[in-house]
Amino acid sequence: MTDRRRLLGMAVPFVAVLGSMIVGLLLIAASGKDVPDAIEAFMDGAFGSAFAIGASINRAVTLSLVGLGFILAFRANLTNVGGEGQIAVGGIAATALGLWPPIASLPLGLAVIVPLLGGTLAGAFWGGIAGFMKVRFGTNEVISTLLLGFVALLAVYWCVQSTALLRQPQTSSATLPESLQIADAAKLPSLTGNAESPLHIGLVICLLLAVATAIVLQRSTFGLRLRAIGLNELAARRAGMPGGIMMVVALAMAGAFGGLAGAIMLQGEQYYLKTGFSSGYGFDGLVVGLLSRGSTLGVLAGALFFGFLRSGGISMEIMAQVPAALTLVIQGLIVIAVAGSVILVEKLQGAR
Amino acid sequence: MEEMLAVFIASTLRLAMPLMLAASGELVSERAGVLNLSLEGMMLTAAFFGALGSWASGNPYLGVACAILASVVVSAVQAWLSVNLRANQLVVGIGFNILALGATTLLYRIIFGGLSREEIPGLPKLAVKGLSDLPFAGTAFFQQSVIVYVGLALIVLIWAMLNHTSFGLAVRAVGDEPRSADKAGIPVAATRWKAVLITGFMAGFAGAFISIADIHTFTENMTNGAGYLALAAVIFGGWNVGRTIAACLLFGAATALQFQLPAMGIHVPTAFLLMLPYLLALLAVAGVVGRLEPPTSLTLPFQRGK
Known part of the structure; x- marks a missing residue:
């Protein structure tokens, strides 16, 4: 049965x-x-060329990461709705580190790795705040992660509006409110070596983390504890599990995945910070997490679907005015x- | 200085109005045990259909009716999912918000095309005879849109209903102890349904206020988080009408500072001022005002005999 x-x-x-x-x-x-026209535009934008496929997979990488974070926290019955904000703080941290000359001159790929880690930590911090509020004040994490999301999006706005923060030097009145482009050394290496395809090593990072997540959820004590807390927090606490710390860690991990996603978006394709750069990926990643029913493979499948859907949708707007x-x-x-x-x-x- | 203060109070009231309308409606539903994260989506849907109705008919009052109707339809689906299908209220709410953002943007593009900002017939501002000319209070309180006065009356009605009618008692009963309420013969499902529909009605008013009374057009995602602020206000207000309204006014005042401070020559980064309402809301939900007790059965579906 x-x-x-x-x-x-x-x-x-x-x-x-x-x-x-x-x-x-x-x-x-x-x-x-015209429906056939729209479908053709959709297919073209999603699968039509090496560029289209690479861009779609890059999108799927972002969505997978947010989705993986979501299912980790969801195992402990915590709903992380703050992916958008976590991407934003991750992007801010990655930009700041990617623009800092001492980092760009680091050897052994550290120029790439340090901003990625910085973004991850920023996201973890952002998610951790919600966890702390949940444990300390009993604040529902749905509301707190949402509100933190708004604050983070405005923080991006603040960063690119103020030259004291990340805005590029204002040489004329036409200088856009954006950061400078991050150092070349901080950009993610291409995966294929093909200049046609934007596909970068974010895919490898994402797949490794997906395997790690699956192992943690299914084979580790930590995963079991998350599930115990999700099923019955009181019973888990009585059984001697540190329920409060587990919840903070779970939301911080969800945030870390979001922050990493933001850093990868920035270092992989966008290269400079601008308002709204997260453009809905946090919410799409949430949807991916929800649909996966807690399965890592489900997250990857859903992320691929939504990655291609997004690429196709954009192309439909440009080519078929849908x-x-x-x-x-x-x-x-x-x-x-x-x-x-x-x-x-x-x-x-x-x-x- | 006094003139500035009067303007500040007037803009606080104007900015707090959609929050107050939405939050007071949401309060009823939450007291009955149903959380509508979809408040944002209801408001956005209402803002759009209100603008559309007003534009198509040339009559802003018909626009308000369209707004309320659209929002009530959304709330009915929400009620069916939350009460009858016992779906996860948070997840459903998020779904509605995504859907509302997508659907209103799509329809706007299809009907109005591109990025045009079609001006719609708006509601007139109503200067209350005799009072609007008062030196200070006139500017501060008595030169608002018609909908403000109607809205304030509705909020008083909601307060009276919750605290002084048998329906209000039933609402609170099904929100706290649905099992006992059921045994006492109170129809749990029907009471929750009515409460959610009241939320839809008020969210419709709130959306109509934004597009028809305040901005006089529709723009994509024009509610921009107002629904979430209203939800935070309910928590801040400890599920009490008076305190919820006070929280909305506080959020409104924080938003009004964006316009007021630069006018007074005080330079604070705009981003910080934009952040202020959300920061206050965060502090609020963290319980700086003291730990607050939500209705016991909030977000918990009810099923007889289980």
Whole structure:
């Protein structure tokens, strides 16, 4: 029976994705745009060239990292909604370190690694605040991570508005509110060596971390403890587990993944900080985490799907004049459908 | 100086208004045990359909009606998912917010095209006869949009309903002890449904205020976190109407400083002032005002006999 139950559990995200995509197609048709044209533009932007595929996979890397962090914390029944803010603080830290000359001259690839670690730590700190608030004051982490997200996004704005922080020197009134480009030595190396493809070693980092996450969740004492706290915090505490510390660590780890994602976005493709550079990846990563039902493979699959969806969506907007907001509609519908079908699935599973 | 203070109070009230409307509605639902993270999405949906209705009909009052209708429809789906399907309220709320952002942006692009900022017929400001000319209070309180006065009346109504009617008692009962309420013959599901619909109604008002009364157009993601601030205000206010309204006014005042301080020649980084409401909200939810007790069954679905 367990096989059937697992199959049912996995069927839900698939059905939700499929149904939402159909709604998306209907919306394109309803808006009077040419559906085959839109599909062609979508395919072209998602898979059409080495560049498109590389860009889509890079997007998937960001989403996977946020999603992996999400499922780690979710194992302890903590919902991290702050991915967007964690990406933002990670990006700030990576930019600051990537622009600092002493770091850029470090040998042995440290010029790349130090900003990545800096971003990771910044994210961990940001997530840790929410964990601390949860343990110390009983603040619901959903609200605190959301609010911290807004603060972090405004911190990016602050950093690029003020020359005392990260804004490039203002030579004329036309100087954009952006940082300078980070040092070449701090940029992530290309994975393929092909100048056509933006694919960078973020993919390798992401896959290694995915394996590590799977091991931690399934084979380690730490993973077991997270699950125990998630299932019954009081019982876990009575059993002698340091419940409070575990919760702070869980949210800090989720934040660390977000911060690393931000650093990779910055060092991998964007190279300079600007307002809104996180552009919704935090929320998309959250969706990926939710859909995965706690499975690492599920995160990777979902991230690939949404990575290609995003690339295709952007191309659809440019080439077929279908607003990219369509992908948001599809995502929102997927989340609602999956969340709404939980009881239905339980009933079906229980009924054999 | 006095004139500036009057302007400051007026803009505080104007900026706090959507928060007060949304938060007082959300308060009812949370007292009944249902958390609507979708408040942001309801407000954004309302702002859009309000603008659309006002633009299409040329009548801002019809726009307000459209806004409320749209938001109530969203809240009905939320109620069905939260109460009947017993879905995770936080996750569903996030889903609605993503959907609302996507759908309103998409529809705006389809209907109005590109990045045009179509001006819509807005609600007039209503200078209260005799009072608006008062030297100080006139500028501060009595030159607001019509919706402000209606909204304030609705908030008083909500307060009275929660504290002095049997429905209010039922709302609090199903939010704290749904099992006992059920045994006492109070229909738990129906009461929660009504509470969520009230949230939708008020969020609709709030959204209409933003697009029709205040800005006179719709822009993408124009609520920009107001719904989350309203949620924080409910927590800050300890699930009490008066204190929640006070929290909204505080957030409104923090936002109003953005315009006020530069006018007074005080230079504080804009980013910090923009951050201020969220920082205050963070302090609030961290319980600087004392540890607050939420309704006992908040976010917990109810199922008889389980």
